[in-house]
Amino acid sequence: MPSTAATGTVIKRWLLLAALVIGVGLAIVYRNHFDTQLLAQWVERAGEAGPLLFVLVYAVATVLFLPGAVLTLAGGALFGPVLGTFYNLAGATLGAGMAFLIARYLASGWVEKKAAGRMQQLKEGVEKEGWRFVAFVRLVPLFPFNLLNYALGLTRLRFAHYLIASYIFMLPGAFAYTYLGYAGREAIAGGEAGIQKGLLALALLAMVAFLPRLVSRFRQGDNMDINELKKQLASDPLLLLLDVRSSGDFTGEPGRIDKAVNIPLEELDSRMEDLSAFRHKPIALICTTDRRSRKAARILRKNGFSKVRVVSGGMHQWNKYNSSIAHN
Structure with a gap:
């Protein structure tokens, strides 16, 4: 049988839940007021x-x-x-x-x-x-x-x-929305200063609207260059190099890296179980350039993979890097 303390906790939780549901319900009903x-x-x-x-x-x-x-x-x-x-x-x-x-x-x-x-x-x-x-x-x-x-x-x-x-x-x-409220009050009061503050408020809102794109780029910008990739492949046995090109591109031009595992971007969502062992291990994503890799990074992060990086420039940069070394 559950203890008296446990029963009391359950009752408290149900009472709190009931109060919350009633409060939210009243707020929805009377929100127009x-x-x-x-x-x-x-x-x-x-x-x-x-x-x-x-x-x-x-x-x-x-x-x-x-x-x-x-x-x-x-x-x-x-x-x-x-x-x-x-x-x-x-x-x-x-x-x-x-x-x-x-x-x-x-x-x-x-x-x-x-x-x-x-x-x-x-x-x-x-x-x-x-x-x-x-x-x-x-x-x-x-x-x-x-x-x-x-x-x-x-x-x-x-x-x-x-x-x-x-x-x-x-x-x-x-700050942006607070300033908009302040600028609205000043605009109602009239005068050139009110107009200037209104324009500034719009500029602040534009900056806030652009912020998600900037943050997303920064978040997705956890990149590694080719030199770092080579060092990682040589020193980190836990690193998974995941090539997200189509199977045709993986076996054709511009070639592939020996240690790479190919899972096409289109199949990635349905093959999470294949990657479950790497959920908290380092994964480097590579494709022809890096556009598909960025999309793959978003999918993996959404599914809880915590150490995902994109190889900048992809196979084009890999081949260019190797070609420059060969000529030197």
């Missing part, structure tokens, strides 16, 4: 406690899946670009932390027991990267912010790493 003007009145009436009230409202809104962008704009209009960014970031981080802890308390043990297959691979990949994964998804919003907070709570990420990485790497987006 969420009035930033009313929020501004609350903040004004709270006096010196206004910023704290705003941060708490932002945190609760994050837990209940209310739209954070509206609050971020309101923070800029209420407090200006500097303090507004600080309060917005504090509220978003506090809410993200609360959602993370709620998910961990409610279901992390169950997920730990039940996760298998692709779900387990993804979970292990996230845990292996740790704060770097948090940094990436905060800079490049691949998943809805509110949902991601709960999802990450189901992993074994360290809470402190999650919280610090969230705060730091949400900063660019928080």
Whole structure:
């Protein structure tokens, strides 16, 4: 029979889950009544406690899946670009932390027991990267912010790493949207200064929009040159050199490297089991140039492979390098 303490824990979890479901349900039903003007009145009436009230409202809104962008704009209009960014970031981080802890308390043990297959691979990949994964998804919003907070709570990420990485790497987006809210208030007030601030806000948003591409290029840019590849092949018996060209290209021109294993890019997704032994071992990807290798790197990382690198220039660069050595 389960102990009294275990039964009490189960009851607490069910009560918390019920409260969360009711809260989210009410937030969805009444989200159209969420009035930033009313929020501004609350903040004004709270006096010196206004910023704290705003941060708490932002945190609760994050837990209940209310739209954070509206609050971020309101923070800029209420407090200006500097303090507004600080309060917005504090509220978003506090809410993200609360959602993370709620998910961990409610279901992390169950997920730990039940996760298998692709779900387990993804979970292990996230845990292996740790704060770097948090940094990436905060800079490049691949998943809805509110949902991601709960999802990450189901992993074994360290809470402190999650919280610090969230705060730091949400900063660019928080500042851009806070400044947009501030610029909107100034534009309504009128004057040339308001127009200039509006243009600056648009420039900041453009920079934030470009940031995912820049970060993706940096993330995918974990490359190795031919000289490094040769050293790795000679010194690291655990290295897998994976050639992702088609089988015809692998056996034809421009040749192949003796130690390479060929799995065409088109078959990679369906052959993850063949590579399972290399999930946490070094893998070097090569193709004719490096375009297919980059696509393969994205697929492998998505499936939890943690040490993937792309050979810059591919077989063209390999042959060019060998040819220059032969002529010298």
